[in-house]
Amino acid sequence: xxxxxxxRTFVTxxxxxxxxxxxxEGTVKVYKLLPDGRQQITGFLSAGDFLGLSFQENYxxxxxxxxxxxxxxxxxxxxxQLLTDFPEMERRLLGIASNELAAAQxxxxxxxxxxxxxxxxxxxxxxxxxxxxxxxxxxxxxxxMTRADIADYLGLTVETVSRTFTQLKKAGVxxxxxxxxxxxxxxxxxxxxxxxI
Amino acid sequence: xxxxxxxRTFVTxxxxxxxxxxxxEGTVKVYKLLPDGRQQITGFLSAGDFLGLSFQENYxxxxxxxxxxxxxxxxxxxxxQLLTDFPEMERRLLGIASNELAAAQxxxxxxxxxxxxxxxxxxxxxxxxxxxxxxxxxxxxxxxMTRADIADYLGLTVETVSRTFTQLKKAGVxxxxxxxxxxxxxxxxxxxxxxxI
DNA sequence: CGAGCGATTGAACGCTCTCAAAGTGAGTGG
DNA sequence: CCACTCACTTTGAGAGCGTTCAATCGCTCG
Numbered sequence: 296x297x298x299x300x301x302x303r304t305f306v307t308x309x310x311x312x313x314x315x316x317x318x319x320e321g322t323v324k325v326y327k328l329l330p331d332g333r334q335q336i337t338g339f340l341s342a343g344d345f346l347g348l349s350f351q352e353n354y355x356x357x358x359x360x361x362x363x364x365x366x367x368x369x370x371x372x373x374x375x376q377l378l379t380d381f382p383e384m385e386r387r388l389l390g391i392a393s394n395e396l397a398a399a400q401x402x403x404x405x406x407x408x409x410x411x412x413x414x415x416x417x418x419x420x421x422x423x424x425x426x427x428x429x430x431x432x433x434x435x436x437x438x439x440m441t442r443a444d445i446a447d448y449l450g451l452t453v454e455t456v457s458r459t460f461t462q463l464k465k466a467g468v469x470x471x472x473x474x475x476x477x478x479x480x481x482x483x484x485x486x487x488x489x490x491x492i
Numbered sequence: 493x494x495x496x497x498x499x500r501t502f503v504t505x506x507x508x509x510x511x512x513x514x515x516x517e518g519t520v521k522v523y524k525l526l527p528d529g530r531q532q533i534t535g536f537l538s539a540g541d542f543l544g545l546s547f548q549e550n551y552x553x554x555x556x557x558x559x560x561x562x563x564x565x566x567x568x569x570x571x572x573q574l575l576t577d578f579p580e581m582e583r584r585l586l587g588i589a590s591n592e593l594a595a596a597q598x599x600x601x602x603x604x605x606x607x608x609x610x611x612x613x614x615x616x617x618x619x620x621x622x623x624x625x626x627x628x629x630x631x632x633x634x635x636x637m638t639r640a641d642i643a644d645y646l647g648l649t650v651e652t653v654s655r656t657f658t659q660l661k662k663a664g665v666x667x668x669x670x671x672x673x674x675x676x677x678x679x680x681x682x683x684x685x686x687x688x689i
Numbered sequence: 690c691g692a693g694c695g696a697t698t699g700a701a702c703g704c705t706c707t708c709a710a711a712g713t714g715a716g717t718g719g
Numbered sequence: 720c721c722a723c724t725c726a727c728t729t730t731g732a733g734a735g736c737g738t739t740c741a742a743t744c745g746c747t748c749g
Contacts, residue, residue, distance in 0.1 A: 327601045329687050335601040350590040355597055378583070385582050386575070392589040393547040399596035400552055404524045404532040406603035407647030411705070442728065450604030452706055457729055473714090490526050608737065639696060652737055654697055 298365045306347065306358035314368040316346040321364030322439045325356045326447065336448040338398070339440065342429065345391055347371070362439045406450045409490050414449040415459045416489035419469065423479060433482070438475035463488070493564055496557045503544065503555035511565040513543040518561030519636045522553045523644065533645040535595070536637065539626065542588055544568070559636045603647045606687050611646040612656045613686035616666065620676060630679070635672035660685070 296319070299305055306316070308327060323340040337356055340346055346366075349355055369377075378385045405414055422436045438445070446456045463469040468485045470478040479485055493516070496502055503513070505524060520537040534553055537543055543563075546552050566574075575582045602611055619633045635642070643653045660666040665682045667675040676682055 327597060329601070329605060331687075333605040333687075335604040337597045337600050348590065349594065350587045351594060355594045382579060382582075385579075385586065389582065389586050389589060390547045392586060392593060393545065396589060396593055396596060397546065397548060397552045399593060399600065400524060400534045403534050403596065403599055403603060404526070406600060407532040407644075408526060408530040441726090447604075453728080454707085454730085455705055458705095461729075490528075490530075638694095649738060650696080651698085651739085655737090658697075 296365060296367055298363070299360045301360050301362055301364075303364075304357055304359045306354050306356070308355065308357045309353050312347055312349055312351060312354045313371055314347055315371055315374060316358075317367045317369070318342055318344050318346065319365045319367060322361040323358050323364055323366075324361050324440065324444055324448075325358050327356050334447045335450070336444060337402070338395075339444075339448065341425075345388075348388065348392055348395070361444065411449075411451055411455050411459050412462065412488055413490040414451065415445075415456065415463065416468075416485050418445065418449055419477065419479060420482070420485060420489055423482065433479075435472070435476050435478045438477060440475075493562060495560070495562045498557050498559055498561075500561075501554055501556045503551050503553070505552065505554045506550050509544055509546055509548060509551045510568055511544055512568055512571060513555075514564045514566070515539055515541050515543065516562045516564060519558040520555050520561055520563075521558050521637065521641055521645075522555050524553050531644045532647070533641060534599070535592075536641075536645065538622075542585075545585065545589055545592070558641065608646075608648055608652050608656050609659065609685055610687040611648065612642075612653065612660065613665075613682050615642065615646060616674065616676060617679070617682060617686055620679065630676075632669070632673050632675045635674060637672075 318340050320342055323344075323346065324336050325338045325340060325346065326334050326336040328334050339361070340358075346358055347354060378388075405417055409417065419436055422438070423433055426436060427433050440448075442453045442456050445451075446453045449456065451459075460469065460471060463485075464471060466484075466488075468479065468481050468488065470480060472478065515537050517539055520541075520543065521533050522535045522537060522543065523531050523533040525531050536558070537555075543555055544551060575585075602614055606614065616633055619635070620630055623633060624630050637645075639650045639653050642648075643650045646653065648656075657666065657668060660682075661668060663681075663685075665676065665678050665685065667677060669675065
């Protein structure tokens with residue numbers, strides 16, 4: 296079990312993929328960079344999620360702690376043996392990879408075809424659904440990440456994200472409170488704004 | 493072995509995921525739709541690629557033949573047994589899923605953070621690399637799909653794709669010939685335009 | 690030859706970005 | 720307790736990239 300501080304990068308894209316991680320607490324952002332510094336966050340991970348689920352030689356993305364984070368790490372070189380010893384583990388990994396792929400496809404639709412308002416609405420609904428899946432309430436939603444991180448996840452700028460929150464607030468579908476707590480009074484209306492998906 | 497005509501949709505998002513497909517010839521587009529008709533193509537498949545590699549109950553995307561297509565299909569209900577009989581198959585599927593995931597992450601970076609010119613350049617380079625991987629020449633590249641499909645893959649409009657091709661043509665890094673044949677005289681310069689990745 | 694589809698080009702618009710400044714809140718030190 | 724700093728957020732104004740709408744071109748096919 297390891298513990299790291301916010302803003303600490305613990306996986307770097309291109310480095311040898313020596314470990315498989317399992318997040319047990321906190322929020323992690325997984326991202327890719329362009330040479331000029333532009334950043335695309337490909338996902339936010341939280342308790343229970345796996346990281347480094349790649350069968351390439353090197354990590355495909357970097358990962359940074361958004362909040363205080365705890366995780367377990369497992370040496371990849373032992374993975375092959377582990378999978379042979381516990382075949383059912385392999386099927387489970389395949390299921391996880393398949394879910395990640397489905398999420399990635401949803402995100403491609405968002406990035407390629409949705410407007411700023413639809414992106415932010417979809418993002419809030421995704422967090423809400425994820426909270427339910429994790430056994431918490433559907434509402435309120437907690438945003439541990441900054442506006443800049445949200446922007447880099449949604450393919451927007453900080454300013455656009457901020458303005459869009461203001462819009463949604465005025466429309467009465469979100470209420471912003473302190474510490475990233477967001478109340479969603481009308482999920483159905485938000486769903487409507489999210490482009491129907 | 494099945495054979496289908498161009499423009500024929502043979503997998504519909506949301507339908508029960510009864511089959512796993514293996515493309516043996518031709519090009520397939522895999523896509524998602526928004527209720528109002530906006531389309532995002534999540535990938536183009538060609539010979540050797542798998543489709544329906546999902547462990548959800550239903551297909552996550554639709555699939556349509558771009559050219560004449562041949563494929564094998566395998567009932568998903570028999571998959572579980574197959575994997576138990578041939579454990580090495582499972583590891584192979586995991587590898588394939590992992591590669592797809594890496595490609596999806598690259599595409600997210602493209603859709604979220606690259607300019608139109610970078611998107612088109614990256615697209616051409618991806619096709620070129622894929623051709624090499626498939627044992628063909630690095631050049632010329634073949635575009636079996638329409639400008640509209642390219643646009644729906646790159647998160648742009650047809651007009652922008654067309655204008656960008658014209659730009660790249662004038663810059664001397666691509667030459668457009670008949671039947672979707674594209675020559676890339678200066679891959680290094682194209683790589684530069686592609687945002688370095 | 691005419692119809693029809695895909696590709697290209699032009700002109701104008703608009704959503705989002707860029708640049709800039711002000712507001713907010715937590716943490717620090719006097 | 721208050722002033723100050725610093726990071727994050729919000730708001731404003733203007734610009735730009737890509738979109739929208741529209742027209743033309745080129746090719747294939749009946």
